[in-house]
Amino acid sequence: MSIRERLSGNEAIATAMRQIDPDVFAMFPITPSTEIPQYFAQYVADGRVNTEFICVESEHSSLSACLGAEAAGVRAVTATSSAGLSYMNEVLYVAASLRLPVVLAVANRALTGPININHDYSDSMAERDSGFIQLYAENNQEVYDNYLMAHRIAEHPSVRLPLMVCEDGFITSHAIENIELEEDAAVKAFVGEYNPEHYLLKTENPLAVGPYGVSAYYMEARVAQAQAMKNAKQVILDVAEDFKRTFGRSYGFFEEYRMEDAELAMVIMGSSAGTAKACVDELRNEGIKAGLIKLRVFRPFPGEELCKALSACKAVAVMDKSEGFSSCGGPLFSETAGACFNLDTRPKMIDIVYGLGGRDFTVAQAKRVFLRLDEIRKTGETGPVYSWLGERSAV
Amino acid sequence: MAYNLKEEMNKKERFYPGHRLCAGCAAGIVCRGMMRALNPEDKAVICNATGCLEVSSFQYPFTSWDDSYIHTAFENASATASGVEAAYRVMKRKGRLSDRENFKILAIGGDGGTYDIGFQSLSGALERGHDFTYFCYDNNAYMNTGTQRSSATPRFASATTTPAGLESVGKKQAQKDLTGIVVAHGSPYVAQTTLIGNLKDFHEKAHRAIYTKGPTFVNVLTPCPRGWQYPADELIDICKAAVETCVWPLYEVVNGEYRLTYEPRKKLPVEEFMRKQGRFSHCFKSGNEWTIEVAQEYVDKKWEELLKLCK
Numbered sequence: 094m095s096i097r098e099r100l101s102g103n104e105a106i107a108t109a110m111r112q113i114d115p116d117v118f119a120m121f122p123i124t125p126s127t128e129i130p131q132y133f134a135q136y137v138a139d140g141r142v143n144t145e146f147i148c149v150e151s152e153h154s155s156l157s158a159c160l161g162a163e164a165a166g167v168r169a170v171t172a173t174s175s176a177g178l179s180y181m182n183e184v185l186y187v188a189a190s191l192r193l194p195v196v197l198a199v200a201n202r203a204l205t206g207p208i209n210i211n212h213d214y215s216d217s218m219a220e221r222d223s224g225f226i227q228l229y230a231e232n233n234q235e236v237y238d239n240y241l242m243a244h245r246i247a248e249h250p251s252v253r254l255p256l257m258v259c260e261d262g263f264i265t266s267h268a269i270e271n272i273e274l275e276e277d278a279a280v281k282a283f284v285g286e287y288n289p290e291h292y293l294l295k296t297e298n299p300l301a302v303g304p305y306g307v308s309a310y311y312m313e314a315r316v317a318q319a320q321a322m323k324n325a326k327q328v329i330l331d332v333a334e335d336f337k338r339t340f341g342r343s344y345g346f347f348e349e350y351r352m353e354d355a356e357l358a359m360v361i362m363g364s365s366a367g368t369a370k371a372c373v374d375e376l377r378n379e380g381i382k383a384g385l386i387k388l389r390v391f392r393p394f395p396g397e398e399l400c401k402a403l404s405a406c407k408a409v410a411v412m413d414k415s416e417g418f419s420s421c422g423g424p425l426f427s428e429t430a431g432a433c434f435n436l437d438t439r440p441k442m443i444d445i446v447y448g449l450g451g452r453d454f455t456v457a458q459a460k461r462v463f464l465r466l467d468e469i470r471k472t473g474e475t476g477p478v479y480s481w482l483g484e485r486s487a488v
Numbered sequence: 489m490a491y492n493l494k495e496e497m498n499k500k501e502r503f504y505p506g507h508r509l510c511a512g513c514a515a516g517i518v519c520r521g522m523m524r525a526l527n528p529e530d531k532a533v534i535c536n537a538t539g540c541l542e543v544s545s546f547q548y549p550f551t552s553w554d555d556s557y558i559h560t561a562f563e564n565a566s567a568t569a570s571g572v573e574a575a576y577r578v579m580k581r582k583g584r585l586s587d588r589e590n591f592k593i594l595a596i597g598g599d600g601g602t603y604d605i606g607f608q609s610l611s612g613a614l615e616r617g618h619d620f621t622y623f624c625y626d627n628n629a630y631m632n633t634g635t636q637r638s639s640a641t642p643r644f645a646s647a648t649t650t651p652a653g654l655e656s657v658g659k660k661q662a663q664k665d666l667t668g669i670v671v672a673h674g675s676p677y678v679a680q681t682t683l684i685g686n687l688k689d690f691h692e693k694a695h696r697a698i699y700t701k702g703p704t705f706v707n708v709l710t711p712c713p714r715g716w717q718y719p720a721d722e723l724i725d726i727c728k729a730a731v732e733t734c735v736w737p738l739y740e741v742v743n744g745e746y747r748l749t750y751e752p753r754k755k756l757p758v759e760e761f762m763r764k765q766g767r768f769s770h771c772f773k774s775g776n777e778w779t780i781e782v783a784q785e786y787v788d789k790k791w792e793e794l795l796k797l798c799k
Contacts, residue, residue, distance in 0.1 A: 116578045117571060143582065145574035150612030154567035157609070160560050161535065161571025167578055169571065187560050293533045293556040294576055296589045303559035304548035 095273040095340070102233040102265035105272055106172070106198045106258065107132030109240035111142055112280035115196075116167030116287075119147045119158035123177035124210045125262045126200035130172060152177040156184040156195065163193040164302045166292030168244065170195065174262060175202035178216040182223070188255040189224025190318060191302055194247035195255040197225070198240070201363070202262035203450040211451020212262040214362065215415040217391075218424045224318060226256040226325055227392040231348075231366045233270045235389070236260040238342055241275070244284050245332045251324040261364040263451070275340055283339050322393045329390055346395035348387040349402055351377060355384025357466040358403060358440070360429050361412040362388045365447075365454050369412070372459035383463050388425070396432030403433060406440040408466040414448045422446075422479040441475050447482040458482055493686040496524050500554075502532075507552040508544040512720025514710040514727070515541050515598075515625045517683055518690075522594065522623055523555070525694035530590050531555060533572050537565035537597030537606055540632040541625065563605040566613035566622060569595040573618045592698050593620035598710075599640035600630045603666050614673040614703045621697045624666070625710040635715040639664040642735070643786065644779045645767045647715075652770035657779050662786055670705040671741045677702075679740040681749075682709035682727045689738055689749055696740070709736040717766025729761040734791040739798065746797040755791070758784045 100108065107129050110118070120130035130146075137146045145162075149155045155171045162169035173181060178199060188195050204215040217227060226246060230236040239258045247256040260266050275283075291300050306314055326346075333344040348366075351373050352358065361369050366387035376383040386402055388395075403409055411430070413423025422430075426444035433439045445462055448454045462482065469475055502523035509516045519541065526532055532555040536542045542559045545552040560568050573593045579585045595613075597606055602624040610622060629647050630636040637647035643662045646652040650659040667680045677700040679693035690708065697704040709730055713720040730736040731750060735758060738750040759780050762768035771779040 116582075117574045119571060119574070143578070145578045147570060147574055147616065149567060149570065149616070150608060154564060154570070154609050154612055157560055157564035157567035158571030158574065161558065161568035161573075162575040163571075164558050165533065165572045165575035165579075166584070167575040169575075183561055184564065191560070293558060293572060294579055294585060294591055295556075296531060296585070299531070299554070299556040301546055301551040301553060301557045303542075303557075304546045304551070305543040306548045310548045 095275060098272050098274050099269050100233055100272050101128070101267050101269050102236045102260040103128035103200065103267065104132055105233045105237040106240050106260070107136070108274060109237050109280070110170060111136045112277045113244065113284050114142045114281070115144055115170045117145045117147065117159065117162035117169040119149050119155040119162070119169065119171050121149055121152045121155045121173070121177065123152065123174045125202060125266045126172045126174040126177070126198060128266070129198055152180040153184055156181045156188060156197070159195040160184065160188055160191065160193055163195050164191065164292065165294045166289055168287040170197070172198035172200070174200045175204055175210070175216045178220060179204060182220065185220055185223035185225060185255070187303070190314065192253040192318070192321065193255060194244070194253055196243045196247055197255065197257045199257045199259045200262045200266040201259050209450040210262070212264050213414045213449050213451070217257060217259050218415040218417070221392060221424060224254060224322070225392060226254055226322070227259060227390070228256065229259045229362045229389055229391060230265065231364055231387060233265055234272050236265060237272060237274065238336065238340070238344065241280060241283060242332045242336055242344070244287070246325060246328050248287055249328045252321050252328050254321050254325060264364040279339070283336070325393050326395065344389060346388070346390045346398050347402070348389065350385040350387065352384035352386065352402060354382055356382040356407040356470055357463055358384045358386060358406045358409045359412060359459070359462065360386045360388060360399070360403070360409060360425065362391070362414065362425065365412065365414065368454055368456055369459045372456045372463065375456070375460065376463055381463065381467065394428050394432070396428070399429060400432040400436055403440055404436050404438070408469040409440045409442045410462045410466055411442060411444050413444055413446045416446055416449060426479070441469050441473070442478070443469070443475060444479045445482045446479070452483050454483065491688045491691060493688070496691065499524050499528060502526070502554040503545070504552045504554065506550065508547060509540065510714055510720070512713040512723055513540070514683055514712070514723055515627070518623065518625045518708050518710055519545070519596070521687055521690050522596065522694055525691055525698055526592055530592050532592045532594050533558065535565045535569040535572060535593070535595040537601030538562035539598040539601050541596065541598065543632065562601055564609045565595045565597045565601060565606055566609040569593050569620045570613045570616065570618045573620050593618070594623065594698070595620060596623040596625065598631065599624060599626040599628060600638045602626070603640045603664050604638050611673065614670060614675055614705070618703055619701055621704045621706065623694070624705070624707045626707055627710045627712040627715060628663070629712070629715050631712045631715045640666070644771050644783055646770060647767070657770060657776055658767070667705070667707045671744070673703070674744070675703050675705055676700050676743055677704040677740070679705070680707045680736065681738055682730060682736055683724065684727050684731055693740055693749070715767070718764050722764065726764055729756070729764060732756045733758050733761040734787055735761045737791060737794055739794065746794070748794070748798045758787050
């Protein structure tokens with residue numbers, strides 16, 4: 094039986110963590126994710142969890158401690174944002190290559206500079222090649238649900254990869270919304286116990302972790318890791334299927350919103366999807382065949398499925414809420430365009446970089462993007478493939 | 489029970505031969521000794537910082553370590569150990585490990601991974617009070633990458649980033665007093681040792697550190713024949729010279745109380761230590777004699793300070 098509540102995204106994650114009761118939580122404070130360990134610290138203080146809660150001296154150390162704990166044989170979690178995620182960078186790659194299924198909550202926030210605490214995806218997009226699975230969410234409910242599925246995906250024997258549960262900084266992390274929580278016992282039963290086969294603290298069979306791998310071995314390790322990321326696709330779907338059976342809410346790689354006969358589509362992530370959906374509804378009322386794809390899983394990238402979903406469209410706008418500084422588009426665009434390249438007939442595609450550092454994104458702006466797509470549909474002329482939305486002109 | 493090297497050597501080896509450490513490298517002796525300092529019935533998890541030891545002792549698919557071992561990166565051996573220790577505590581509490589299954593958490597890193605890049609992680613783990621022992625095998629420079637200076641490199645040593653030259657007499661700064669800094673963290677057991685005689689000093693300190701509850705630290709001067717430039721078979725002489733000149737005094741600090749564990753009968757001049765090593769050869773050239781005087785003054789000053797602390 095679900096429980097109706099009103100929670101912020103941070104409290105929703107902390108609640109999921111409390112219900113799962115991880116063995117080790119290593120934390121370092123950073124805005125806006127800090128509330129997660131703060132809520133959790135209170136659960137520890139009140140004896141509601143049986144977790145070793147370690148307040149370390151940096152994010153580099155928080156993730157390193159999680160690696161030690163996971164390798165030692167237990168479930169380890171942490172949370173971070175922005176510069177904190179960047180500071181973890183080296184260890185993120187180590188986590189993935191050691192195949193340690195740490196679950197990391199990320200409240201997405203812009204990277205410096207200028208220093209800014211508000212939302213965009215520059216932090217986690219910078220880590221898209223780290224080997225972490227990345228799940229994104231539109232609202233607190235999706236964040237909570239993603240978190241309940243996270244350990245099962247990450248720890249699956251055919252995957253064994255670390256995973257980021259991402260939420261939009263402040264927009265989702267701090268805004269309080271209605272949410273349906275699940276019963277503690279139901280969550281525990283769904284997530285299950287963590288019983289790895291090999292671990293450091295196994296008395297009868299010691300384990301060596303983190304070798305020097307010379308050229309004769311390195312590539313095999315990387316290919317195995319890449320294969321695990323491919324395997325994660327099916328596991329994500331299987332866990333979602335079980336989640337639907339258990340709790341009734343349905344998830345895939347992405348959500349297709351009014352895409353049945355859509356000619357114009359927007360590919361977008363996170364909370365902005367809510368704004369863009371309102372725009373799609375308006376346009377549909379005006380008779381314009383607009384649709385939207387909200388990407389939930391960015392790693393592994395569901396290229397095949399995404400390109401299939403977009404194949405019937407005439408024009409597509411990919412919405413990048415991070416600047417990749419490639420001079421030809423953001424990361425979501427390059428991946429989406431790449432995925433569609435081998436289609437026999439493919440939609441025209443443009444990239445819109447928007448919302449950087451928490452810059453507001455409105456229904457009116459979304460409408461301008463769709464109207465541009467409509468022009469592209471009519472004329473067949475793409476115009477500038479890569480442009481910004483919502484910035485003031487240079488003075 | 490009195491220390492007996494012969495008996496100690498009869499213990500089962502827990503750091504196996506076949507590793508790729510250089511001939512004459514002291515780090516291998518430190519590892520063997522560290523593992524002998526464990527009670528045979530206790531298991532260990534070794535958390536190793538990136539460095540010579542890591543790349544030489546765990547080259548896939550071979551390992552020299554009989555016990556569980558983890559290497560994650562250069563600067564985070566203490567943070568990794570913190571996580572292992574937290575996992576150990578929670579597994580004990582939840583009954584996943586029985587009362588009879590005892591592990592000791594050991595971290596080991598070179599001076600680069602301890603004095604420099606791993607310093608923050610070490611300080612954090614000491615402050616948090618994890619029950620683990622950190623062994624620093626201090627070979628006075630970044631030896632794995634080719635003898636670049638570290639904050640453990642002594643003044644006047646020629647390193648590849650502080651080479652002696654026409655206008656240079658080697659490194660300009662003295663060695664960081666890491667042992668003292670660890671003492672300032674309030675650790676219950678801190679010791680400085682090296683490989684002398686029948687390894688009694690090293691063994692007793694290692695054992696005491698491992699079997700003292702809380703974060704403990706053993707700083708081991710670990711000569712490197714390549715970087716210090718001396719013949720590989722002179723290891724024990726070099727260690728002895730470091731101790732007899734008081735360049736590397738042997739002492740321990742138990743709950744803040746300093747105790748000398750060896751006092752040279754006659755303190756030898758510092759040049760007895762420096763002369764044996766190519767890294768100081770420029771100090772003996774005409775016009776550079778002052779460097780030896782300055783090095784002597786520094787050693788004398790530090791020794792006097794230590795004697796005061798030990799009273």
